[in-house]
Amino acid sequence: CLEVHGFSLCPSVNFNMTPPAEEVRKRTPSDYIFGKVLGEGSFSTVYLAKDIHTNKEYAIKVLEKAHIIREKKTENVMREKEVLRILGNSSPYFVRLYWTFQDPERLYFVLSYAKNGDVLSQLEKQQCLSIECARYYTSELILGLEFLHDRGIVHRDLKPENLLFQENWHLLITDLGSAKIMTDCDNENDDFDKRRRNSFVGTAQFVSPEMLTDTSSSYESDLWALGCIIYQIVSGVMPFRGGSEYLVFQKILKLLYDFPEGFDRVAKDLVEKLLVIDPRQRLGANDEKRYTSLRDHAFFNGQNWDDLGPPPAMFDT
Numbered sequence: 001c002l003e004v005h006g007f008s009l010c011p012s013v014n015f016n017m018t019p020p021a022e023e024v025r026k027r028t029p030s031d032y033i034f035g036k037v038l039g040e041g042s043f044s045t046v047y048l049a050k051d052i053h054t055n056k057e058y059a060i061k062v063l064e065k066a067h068i069i070r071e072k073k074t075e076n077v078m079r080e081k082e083v084l085r086i087l088g089n090s091s092p093y094f095v096r097l098y099w100t101f102q103d104p105e106r107l108y109f110v111l112s113y114a115k116n117g118d119v120l121s122q123l124e125k126q127q128c129l130s131i132e133c134a135r136y137y138t139s140e141l142i143l144g145l146e147f148l149h150d151r152g153i154v155h156r157d158l159k160p161e162n163l164l165f166q167e168n169w170h171l172l173i174t175d176l177g178s179a180k181i182m183t184d185c186d187n188e189n190d191d192f193d194k195r196r197r198n199s200f201v202g203t204a205q206f207v208s209p210e211m212l213t214d215t216s217s218s219y220e221s222d223l224w225a226l227g228c229i230i231y232q233i234v235s236g237v238m239p240f241r242g243g244s245e246y247l248v249f250q251k252i253l254k255l256l257y258d259f260p261e262g263f264d265r266v267a268k269d270l271v272e273k274l275l276v277i278d279p280r281q282r283l284g285a286n287d288e289k290r291y292t293s294l295r296d297h298a299f300f301n302g303q304n305w306d307d308l309g310p311p312p313a314m315f316d317t
């Protein structure tokens with residue numbers, strides 16, 4: 001049996017987790033009507049679900065205990081729960097974990113539901129976002145990264161598929177299953193730590209060079225992914241593409257990418273300052289607390305960072 005952070009990964013063992021501040025009665029699966037599948041990962045299935053008492057909609061992430069244990073993913077599950085707990089409900093840009101519960105076979109994460117799907121799906125529908133939308137959502141993403149990094153957390157799997165649109169079309173960053181909680185030894189580039197980290201983390205097209213060469217990842221790894229995301233939402237395609245993960249990795253390590261004809265000139269300059277092999281040279285790498293170097297880039301000219309205002313219309317009305 002495994003008892004970690006209030007989760008017992010064993011059948012028929014209840015965990016005593018203090019209910020969230022609002023002191024709700026411990027939920028069970030029978031408190032929800034499970035609807036369509038929103039997404040499926042290697043270790044989880046996410047369902048749209050409605051609370052039968054409040055009629056509120058949630059996204060419930062369901063994980064099979066036996067599968068997690070068999071694939072030795074217990075630490076990943078506990079880290080995601082811990083990261084979501086740290087984020088709490090104090091940032092508007094991250095999916096919120098309302099509560100967790102279990103039954104003998106499964107773990108349940110009750111998360112906020114983003115009604116309008118993910119950025120990748122929007123890009124598939126309309127090729128690319130307008131430069132106004134690109135600027136707005138990149139700004140929301142930067143504010144989210146400031147919040148995340150200021151709490152010592154690296155996402156490590158940022159990509160358009162993990163950026164969701166809420167019902168009000170504000171951004172919601174999700175899937176913190178690959179996230180890393182930075183500790184002092186991480187910052188000291190501990191060699192033992194690097195040898196220990198041998199599993200690839202992230203998604204091939206968005207992974208940074210340092211995560212490929214020495215499996216180290218830090219806040220700057222998210223800045224690399226930011227550069228890839230800006231490139232994709234402006235152009236509709238990813239910067240590093242190839243017929244296999246190996247070919248994609250080779251292009252990343254050699255910085256082999258170019259810009260399509262007509263790519264916005266100012267956005268191009270911002271992408272070029274983020275897609276830099278040396279993490280320490282990336283725009284924002286030396287900023288403290290806020291990404292001032294990013295905020296001051298010409299791409300965000302006129303942006304009121306204290307009040308971005310409402311999201312621009314996504315569709316021509």
Ligand SMILES: NC(=O)c1nn(CC2CCNCC2)c2c1CCc1cnc(N=C3C=CCC=C3)nc1-2
Nearest residue numbers: 038039046059111112113114115117118161174175
């Ligand atoms: N892995 C997760 O944590 C997760 N996965 N999904 C569904 C994925 C579908 C493909 N793109 C990435 C997300 C979610 C979450 C968090 C919580 C979450 C909240 N709302 C939605 N909403 C959706 C609405 C329409 C289509 C897909 C998802 N989805 C999720």
